[in-house]
Amino acid sequence: MEGFTWLIHKYVMHGFLWSLHKDHHDHSNDPPLEKNDYFFVIFAIPAIALMYYGTVNNFNAYFYIGLGVTFYGMAYFFVHDIFIHQRIKVLKNTKNPYLLAIRRAHKQHHKHVSKEMGECFGFLWVPVKYFKMYFNKQKM
Template sequence: MNFLIVLITFVLMEGATWLIHKYIMHGFLWALHRDHHDHSNEGDLERNDWFFVIFAIPTIILLYWGVRNDFSAVFYMGVGIFLYGMSYFFVHDIFIHQRIKIFRHTQNPYFLAIRRAHKQHHKHIDKHEGECFGFLWVPVKYFKMYFKKSQ
């Protein structure tokens, strides 16, 4: 049952991420997210990196609360969010944006589709008229582009 809670939470985080990205990061918190699109930051960190802190706080609270309550379901929800956050870090920051220069030459169609959709998202440097707000699931047309090539 606990594994199921972690898995469901992880999957639901994709929808939450889409909503947060479209309506909050490209909405009233655009001031924090803008430098991720226009590359106006100087140095290794962006104002956008504050979102890691913002999203870590509820995760830590859920984990703490769940431990204090004998590893209740809340703990496993926190684990699901934590695992999603780690996935986001590895795929978005390391693979897509190459903050650490590894996995540059993949031929995996799934990862190529995600990278392509993210590039489409970044072609818009303002907060309006964006596309591809998801993370692990992007519009099917990007998957079709690369899965056809691999067959």
């Protein structure tokens, strides 16, 4: 899923559906819900359809693909919306190097307010340089 996420984020969200994703990068007006939040529906509909089709056919691979998309969406909600963007204040002062690396990479992604010149399009995998920043601090 991480590879698909990177491709979709870079070429769809920062591509032809930038109109929905743009407000996620523009922090001049932080409403409780953004147009970007509609992506959960965009991804939930095919996931539900895949799970339904998979159950009609004796739990074939389509069910498990839909289930994987659903679990990945749940992880996205907890990590991205709750942990990174602190929509619910939890783990705000974590010292965990992996979580700090994810948060830092996401900040680097949001440094760019236009759809061009972006970086760090992944979700759970981040470039090694961000891990090194926090793992080296742990050794000191």
